[in-house]
Amino acid sequence: RKEVEQDPGPFNVPEGATVAFNCTYSNSASQSFFWYRQDCRKEPKLLMSVYSSGNEDGRFTAQLNRASQYISLLIRDSKLSDSATYLCVVRDLQGGKLIFGQGTELSVKP
Amino acid sequence: DTGVSQDPRHKITKRGQNVTFRCDPISEHNRLYWYRQTLGQGPEFLTYFQNEAQLEKSRLLSDRFSAERPKGSFSTLEIQRTEQGDSAMYLCASSLFAQETQYFGPGTRLLVL
Numbered sequence: 001r002k003e004v005e006q007d008p009g010p011f012n013v014p015e016g017a018t019v020a021f022n023c024t025y026s027n028s029a030s031q032s033f034f035w036y037r038q039d040c041r042k043e044p045k046l047l048m049s050v051y052s053s054g055n056e057d058g059r060f061t062a063q064l065n066r067a068s069q070y071i072s073l074l075i076r077d078s079k080l081s082d083s084a085t086y087l088c089v090v091r092d093l094q095g096g097k098l099i100f101g102q103g104t105e106l107s108v109k110p
Numbered sequence: 111d112t113g114v115s116q117d118p119r120h121k122i123t124k125r126g127q128n129v130t131f132r133c134d135p136i137s138e139h140n141r142l143y144w145y146r147q148t149l150g151q152g153p154e155f156l157t158y159f160q161n162e163a164q165l166e167k168s169r170l171l172s173d174r175f176s177a178e179r180p181k182g183s184f185s186t187l188e189i190q191r192t193e194q195g196d197s198a199m200y201l202c203a204s205s206l207f208a209q210e211t212q213y214f215g216p217g218t219r220l221l222v223l
Contacts, residue, residue: 008150032209043201043214044153087152095166096208097143100152 001026006088006101014109017078021104023071023088032091033064035073037084038103044087047073078108112136114215116202122221123192130188131218135204142185143212144177145201146170153201159185160208192222 006023013019025033033050048055050062050071061074071088088101115134123129135142140161145153156175157167161182171177174192179185189196199219203212 004152041219043216045214046211089152091209092155095158096141096205096212097155097158097166098145098153098203098212099155100145102150103152 002101003027003099004088004090004101006104008102008104010105010107012107012109013078015078015080017108018074018076019078019106020075021073021086021088021106023073023101025069025071025088025090025099027090027093028066028069029093030069030090031093033062033071034089034091034098035060035062035071036087036089036100038087039084044100047086075106078106080108080110082106083108114202114204114213116200116215116218118218119216120219120221122223124223125192125194127192128188128190129192129220130186131200131202131220133185133187133202133204133215135183135185135202136213139204139206139213140182141205141208141210141212142179143203143205144185144187145203147199147201147217148197156187156200189220192220194222196220197222 035047036044037047038044054063063072085103143158144156147153159179199217202215205212
């Protein structure tokens with residue numbers, strides 16, 4: 001079983017749609033969680049951290065369910081510029097290395 | 111530009127050749143990480159440094175791979191006797207401390223023919 005699992009998609013949605021991505025992680029002791037965004041042939045960039053109480057940044061909302069070891073990302077009113085791959089990430093407790101999911105590809109169409 | 115830089119950005123080599131990549135982290139960042147990403151997958155951890163000390167190596171890092179960070183600043187990743195399976199994007203990231211945000215460089219895209 002992979003440490004971080006995501007549905008690879010692709011998700012094809014029209015502009016303005018709301019889309020949700022899900023992710024599960026295997027290490028119940030994990031403490032730090034993130035969503036990174038990766039554009040085609042570019043490096044990953046931090047989109048947002050995920051906090052236990054849930055957090056929002058504009059159109060983006062991240063949720064964490066520790067009991068189910070489940071992380072989600074909700075994008076509201078999607079824009080063409082949101083088209084990218086979204087990576088669910090867990091940080092290793094000891095060394096700080098990042099453990100990535102496979103990534104979920106999003107394509108927003110006009 | 112004060113971000114993480116990597117050189118070269120692209121490398122094409124023949125099977126069996128050695129290649130070396132360089133990463134310059136953000137100034138004063140103590141932690142430096144190497145990851146590898148193949149098509150359709152998320153990045154996978156290879157190794158990391160705390161200053162000049164290499165503290166962890168992934169099982170992915172076979173004995174053909176070696177990484178150094180001699181003065182605690184830039185780092186090099188060398189692959190000896192390259193194989194076609196080494197074709198991937200090699201990403202470097204740095205952070206101030208272990209629990210701080212990691213910033214990624216643009217990556218070095220390797221193609222082994």
